[in-house]
Amino acid sequence: MSERIREKLAILADAAKYDVSCASSGSKRKNDNKGLGNTGNGICHTYTSDGRCVSLLKILLTNFCIYDCAYCVTRKSNDIQRTAFTVKEVVDLTISFYRRNYIEGLFLSSGIFKNADYTMERLVRVAKELRLEHKFNGYIHLKTIPGASDELMKEAGLYADRLSVNIEIPTESGLKLLAPDKDRKDMIQPMNFIKQEIIQNKNEIKLFKKAPLFVPAGQSSQMIIGATKETDQDIMYTANSLYKNFNLKRVYYSGYVPVSHDSRLPSFDSAVPMLRENRLYQADWLMRFYGFHVKELLNTETPHLDLDIDPKLSWALRNPNQFPIDINKADLQMILRIPGIGVQSAQKIVSARRFQRLNWENLKKLGVALNRAKYFITCNSTEFERRNLSSMQIKQYILASSSSKYLKSNVAQLQLF
Template sequence: MNEKTLDKLKILADAAKYDVSCASSGTSRGSVKNGIGTAAGWGICHSFTPDGRCISLFKILLTNHCIYDCAYCSNRRSNDVVRSAFTAEELAELTIEFYRRNYIEGLFLSSGVMRNPDYTMEQMLRVVRLLRETHRFNGYIHMKSIPGASRELIARAGTYVDRMSVNLEIPSEQNLKLLAPEKDYESVFAPMRFIQQGMLESAEDRRKFRSAPKFVPAGQSTQVIIGATPDSDKQILTLASALYKRPSFKRVYYSGYIPVNKNDNRLPIIATPPLVRENRLYQADWLMRFYQFKASEIVDDAHPDLELDIDPKMGWALRNPAFFPVDINTAPYEMILRVPGIGVKSAKLIVASRRYGRLNSVQLKKMGVVMKRAQYFIVCRELPMRTVNELTPQYVRRQVSQKQKKQAADLLQYSINWGE
């Protein structure tokens, strides 16, 4: 690698670090004759950074030149930063070289907006086309779709990549217009609709013809910045819930706001990224996706923001004591799933195992139930009897929040260290 290419790599890889919507999962792409690479449906875990983070994908910007002036972005046009750009040929060659050296197994490709959205999409499309057709690369590719890009370009790109993402960035259009005056929700939601339509058409074609090409087989995702605006967790989770109702949508990623532009009076002044809040949003997101919770159950008008000292599932349980205690040996799966300390796997094991006899606390523990939390919300043959005072929400909160407060404090300390 020559010195010029190395300089570009340092600049553009560093500029790409703020985009978190790049997990690789949900698709399998087998090896092909005369091709190189595969993509596994369980996700790629390949190399690690010095601080322990797994970096399975080559995460890079095509360029950090940008025509937009978004308040929250380090690459905005008014920032005095070193600018650089790869050509499509350079980036495709670099990706293949990294793969051959066993550094990476896939690519996450994003870019600043050069000239206009369509021009940028054309350049990114050239990269993935070169990888697939010229280099015969068959590994995982996640490509960022540029807001405002045309349907034709998205349709062409979708036949080459495994996943596409279009970042919302700000949870409400009013605040998006404040921080990014040149953007609007329509420019973001239009590409999302194009991707969804392409996926549905592809699924229909594949039902008729098994050889029909796949279109974005791993679905689409988006990113929301947390803490840059006063939007509540209720607004954020309601938005995420609406997105998950779309058949093509796989993930919403939450990114704690990092103050990269400290002299912009449109942005809040914070010392560290809101990592604890980000963590709670991911937990709430998990409840919606796998635990059959609705956004309105996790947050509402009376509680528009998630509690930081306890997790969202525990918060719901303490606000709804009438649902408890749950009899592990008779309750339906849906109710067992709502008990704090019981996960999806444990709930399925409980339902399957109780057909052969009544379960006790020892058996539950072996199934993976966290009894330190679950014991306050379940009835089981061998659990000790508790007084009325012990079962009040106030008492339970005191008991279970101590450990979670420590975990939150550890996460806060990590964010402080990160900021330094």
């Protein structure tokens, strides 16, 4: 690798770190033409469910940009070193890194030079050359350029496993404040186009088994949180709308990283706590897999998620009239609402109780976190009798139990050395 390419890579890989929406689960592209790579069970920039660590080459095509978004490190008014890859350089890097077993796929985003179509056309060329010229079957995730033509979006979807369109700021008013040159409609329109093309592609595959795939891993989006004053309620209502209207696979929440002294932005001393991101992801998970409606988790009375406890426990403490739940009689949807019980444990409970009435010991073996769940359920056991505790008392007991386990874990680790 030449020194010039190394320098570009250092600059454009560093600039790409602010984009967190690069998970890829869901793609089923297979290597059946003796080419390179295989998406297999799904590639993502994290650990897979089986504990395997996989990685993507995550870079920008360029950090030049015609926009001056206050929250973006690559904004045109920022005094940073600018550079750009050529299409061939990105293709060669991807193949070279794959052959060395450094990566299993590519995540490619870009600043915008000249206009949306000019930039998007180059992103598409990268994916197209990898697929057609190098027979690359690894994972490709392209970050689309808002305002690009439908023709380019269509072509991108034929070569990429996932496309994403960043919504950037949760509300339109926030976007106008920090990025007045951008239009929310330029973000919504491609999302809708991708959704319609995915639906059409599924219908085509039913009729023609060899019909080309269109973004088999679906589409995703990302919101920057904390750059403007939206509440958690505002953020999750926007996310709920995206899931409902555009069938997104994921919405990612990226805490604002101070990159400017702009008066419209929070001060450098008020970075978004990582815990807030975590709580938003937990609420997102409850909406997608546990049957919760966003209104149950956040509303005008509780516009922010509790940082001390997870959103499910917070909901349970605010709704004592829903409990206790008889674990041997309740349906699956109610069991999923019990703090300390996950999806797999809930399904095991429903299956196991067909053969016997479950007690505390049974529930523990099924993976239930009894330190939380015991306050909200009854079962075939008197080992723990639900006492007449207030929501505040239950919260304090659970927090104390969690702190005790944390301290014991730390002590155990220290004793190893």
